[in-house]
Amino acid sequence: MVSGPENPSPHIPPCAEITGMGWAAPGVASGTAVVCNALSVFPIATPLSYASHRARFMHSVRTSFPRPTCFRHSGSGGNEPDECRQRKRPENQGGNRLIVTEYVQISIETLHTFLSRVFVARGFNAADASFIADTLIDADRRGISSHGVQRLAMYDHKLRHGMIDPNAHATVVSDVKACAVLDGHSGMGQLISRDAMELAISKAQNHGIGIVAVRDSNHFGTAGFYARMAADQGLIGLASTNSNPLTVPTHAGLPALGSNPIAFAVGQGDDQLVYDAATSTVSLGKIEVLVKLGQPIEGDWAVDGQGLINHDSADVMDNIKATPRIGGLTPLGGAGETNAGYKGYGLALMVETFTGILSGGLLSLDMRGQHICHCFAAISLESFGGAPLVGSRVAELSRRLRSMPSVDGHDVLVPGDKENTAFRINTTTVTVDEATFRQLAKIGERTGIAAPPAIALDEYR
Ligand SMILES: NC(=O)c1ccc[n+]([C@@H]2O[C@H](COP(=O)([O-])OP(=O)(O)OC[C@H]3O[C@@H](n4cnc5c(N)ncnc54)[C@H](O)[C@@H]3O)[C@@H](O)[C@H]2O)c1
Numbered sequence: 127m128v129s130g131p132e133n134p135s136p137h138i139p140p141c142a143e144i145t146g147m148g149w150a151a152p153g154v155a156s157g158t159a160v161v162c163n164a165l166s167v168f169p170i171a172t173p174l175s176y177a178s179h180r181a182r183f184m185h186s187v188r189t190s191f192p193r194p195t196c197f198r199h200s201g202s203g204g205n206e207p208d209e210c211r212q213r214k215r216p217e218n219q220g221g222n223r224l225i226v227t228e229y230v231q232i233s234i235e236t237l238h239t240f241l242s243r244v245f246v247a248r249g250f251n252a253a254d255a256s257f258i259a260d261t262l263i264d265a266d267r268r269g270i271s272s273h274g275v276q277r278l279a280m281y282d283h284k285l286r287h288g289m290i291d292p293n294a295h296a297t298v299v300s301d302v303k304a305c306a307v308l309d310g311h312s313g314m315g316q317l318i319s320r321d322a323m324e325l326a327i328s329k330a331q332n333h334g335i336g337i338v339a340v341r342d343s344n345h346f347g348t349a350g351f352y353a354r355m356a357a358d359q360g361l362i363g364l365a366s367t368n369s370n371p372l373t374v375p376t377h378a379g380l381p382a383l384g385s386n387p388i389a390f391a392v393g394q395g396d397d398q399l400v401y402d403a404a405t406s407t408v409s410l411g412k413i414e415v416l417v418k419l420g421q422p423i424e425g426d427w428a429v430d431g432q433g434l435i436n437h438d439s440a441d442v443m444d445n446i447k448a449t450p451r452i453g454g455l456t457p458l459g460g461a462g463e464t465n466a467g468y469k470g471y472g473l474a475l476m477v478e479t480f481t482g483i484l485s486g487g488l489l490s491l492d493m494r495g496q497h498i499c500h501c502f503a504a505i506s507l508e509s510f511g512g513a514p515l516v517g518s519r520v521a522e523l524s525r526r527l528r529s530m531p532s533v534d535g536h537d538v539l540v541p542g543d544k545e546n547t548a549f550r551i552n553t554t555t556v557t558v559d560e561a562t563f564r565q566l567a568k569i570g571e572r573t574g575i576a577a578p579p580a581i582a583l584d585e586y587r
């Protein structure tokens with residue numbers, strides 16, 4: 127049944143050594159700024175550097191905030207009006223919008239040391255701890271704040287409660303030519319996924335393509351990280367995962383599918399094209415960040431139990447955490463059929479097939495925060511003219527798209543541009559929201575490890 131594995135990872139024992147593996151599914155600091163106003167929203171979706179925040183904020187002040195009701199420059203105490211302090215579900219969310227925007231800038235080096243030490247304290251060896259820290263910081267550097275250190279509290283919770291086994295390594299369930307299935311044994315999603323993508327890359331180098339489905343893993347962070355691993359080696363990379371039930375099928379009022387992202391990467395260096403997104407309208411992480419900032423949801427990202435659009439970020443989070451869950455994320459395209467949300471629903475189902483179904487693991491529908499399934503694929507470009515040729519054609523296509531005239535004042539971009547730009551800017555520091563900053567401090571206290579301090583923002587003084 128199982129052929130000899132091509133096994134690039136010292137962590138994955140060859141399938142021949144695996145016996146009895148069936149297919150049953152496994153069971154402010156100082157220096158922050160607060161800005162409030164009743165009628166506008168500060169854009170937080172793709173944070174760049176603090177300077178960019180500042181520039182974008184000042185632009186929005188000039189264009190949208192003719193008379194800001196409060197504007198505090200520094201310190202976490204302050205005497206600002208009560209409404210400026212409000213964080214949890216402002217009463218007027220979705221109507222007159224309350225803005226509470228606080229960000230903290232921290233050094234990447236200090237953050238990396240902190241994260242690595244926390245993960246070592248939670249049972250990982252130093253190399254694995256450092257790798258996990260790399261993945262979280264990579265997300266923040268790229269402006270994907272939904273999946274950077276703001277998720278440390280989630281991982282820490284799962285580690286403390288035995289939902290993630292820091293010592294687990296993937297084992298091979300089945301390995302036939304270009305395809306394999308791994309069992310992650312409830313290990314850390316980032317480590318299991320790294321090893322699975324390494325196996326897919328090695329298979330693609332040998333067979334032209336490699337596809338590795340994984341069961342019983344955990345939350346892996348951004349899908350793009352793993353797709354880029356393959357692209358960096360001159361292949362096409364694909365990565366996906368299922369998750370807790372978060373997304374409502376078209377016409378349903380309960381979540382049944384994960385936010386099930388798909389990441390695709392091709393090309394190298396500055397010309398790398400990376401599409402990395404949920405098959406729900408956005409990831410849940412984006413709503414978590416809005417809750418932390420006390421901001422409503424601008425877009426039609428979520429519905430309540432009746433299928434009505436819900437713009438109240440805190441309410442959406444409460445509903446998603448409720449037992450049973452109520453409402454959820456809209457599939458990509460939106461609620462109902464008007465904007466073809468059934469296509470996002472279909473894409474989410476495709477991901478569910480490649481992850482939960484092909485791996486023989488848990489479906490999103492049955493998931494409760496663990497036993498997550500992934501799928502990784504790598505495609506060799508040897509038969510298609512080779513990586514340099516394909517890369518140059520992709521780069522040329524991207525250049526032609528970017529040179530298209532804009533109709534609304536925003537540049538035409540290609541997927542990956544925002545993240546690549548942010549990555550180039552955020553070389554020494556990253557910006558986190560203040561609630562996340564406080565979470566880091568709390569985890570620091572709990573583990574006895576000094577949390578990274580905020581870097582003073584002189585421009586606000
Ligand atoms: N681990 C999980 O379970 C899980 C689940 C869902 C999402 N995620 C991750 O969450 C992250 C965010 O996902 P999301 O869906 O909220 O992201 P999103 O809605 O911000 O979409 C991001 C994608 O859209 C592209 N993009 C943005 N603006 C563009 C423009 N003007 N022109 C062209 N392309 C543009 C980006 O480059 C990126 O590829 C991703 O990294 C994803 O992998 C993880």
Ligand SMILES: O=C(O)C[C@H](O)C(=O)O
Nearest residue numbers: 369370385409410411412
């Ligand atoms: O939050 C999850 O469980 C999945 C994912 O990370 C998301 O943000 O949608």
